[in-house]
Amino acid sequence: xxxxxxxxxxxxxxxxxxxxxxxxxxxxxxxxxxxxxxxxxxxxxxxxxxxxxxxxxxxxxxxxxxxxxxxxxxxxxxxxxxxxxxxxxxxxxxxxxxxxxxxxxxxxxxxxxxxxxxxxxxxxxxxxxxxxxxxxxxxxxxxxxxxxxxxxxxxxxxxxxxxxxxxxxxxxxxxxxxxxxxxxxxxxxxxxxxxxxxxxxxxxxxxxxxxxxxxxxxxxxxx
Amino acid sequence: xxxxxxxxxxxxxxxxxxxxxxxxxxxxxxxxxxxxxxxxxxxxxxxxxxxxxxxxxxxxxxxxxxxxxxxxxxxxxxxxx
Numbered sequence: 001x002x003x004x005x006x007x008x009x010x011x012x013x014x015x016x017x018x019x020x021x022x023x024x025x026x027x028x029x030x031x032x033x034x035x036x037x038x039x040x041x042x043x044x045x046x047x048x049x050x051x052x053x054x055x056x057x058x059x060x061x062x063x064x065x066x067x068x069x070x071x072x073x074x075x076x077x078x079x080x081x082x083x084x085x086x087x088x089x090x091x092x093x094x095x096x097x098x099x100x101x102x103x104x105x106x107x108x109x110x111x112x113x114x115x116x117x118x119x120x121x122x123x124x125x126x127x128x129x130x131x132x133x134x135x136x137x138x139x140x141x142x143x144x145x146x147x148x149x150x151x152x153x154x155x156x157x158x159x160x161x162x163x164x165x166x167x168x169x170x171x172x173x174x175x176x177x178x179x180x181x182x183x184x185x186x187x188x189x190x191x192x193x194x195x196x197x198x199x200x201x202x203x204x205x206x207x208x209x210x211x212x213x214x215x216x217x218x219x220x221x222x223x
Numbered sequence: 224x225x226x227x228x229x230x231x232x233x234x235x236x237x238x239x240x241x242x243x244x245x246x247x248x249x250x251x252x253x254x255x256x257x258x259x260x261x262x263x264x265x266x267x268x269x270x271x272x273x274x275x276x277x278x279x280x281x282x283x284x285x286x287x288x289x290x291x292x293x294x295x296x297x298x299x300x301x302x303x304x
Contacts, residue, residue, distance in 0.1 A: 098294075
């Protein structure tokens, strides 16, 4: 099972994302922003970092890279797609997910271990969680405040499209403490915190991030 | 050479912590006139020759596609000589 991990100029967490895929028995393949070929990937991860220097707006320029054109079209047809941090910003800029990520409400870049609650385990990336699971994984961003209009928020809430929420004090001013959302089909997930940095206790605060990767591997194996 | 200017602002309902930070710095410097401050972006685009309706239309489409994110921002296009 091949999971593609895209490297944009300025991506930081592509190696950890690939490592997380390998840790659960998947084959991680590197995808390059300028190459529209997905090289047979069954699923794709857009990693964290500062693609294209975060110029203009985070993810705004990456969204128009050659690889994204192909990813957007395949994700609309059901391909599993996970965007972490900068990847979540790219998904919103691509309009694959609603809303936008804006400057943290207190303007600080945050880097901390963050507690989350999982609220949707019917997506392709969260099926190995139980609803209500509390997990601790790193959060590190300057523009992680999830914003959308009232109508969009009402749809996210009423249709159960919120995948994870921040527990405790809202770290960045996200509406309704949203840390991650999914599309109605459940194949596309955007998440601000970093599960790929929490796959073992040697290098992360926990192994709580693993189920995101086992979920997709199990799904792809069964498919 | 003509110049087309695109101004991009966050929609009024979107929190602007940068503008707020600027707004709270002003009184510390003795500038007490500001009720509130919102911060935006300005793009100055030089074009060859006359500014035509077609060029303005293209700039508007570029603003909507790339320069602004219509989910959280509005934009205006104007010509400066």
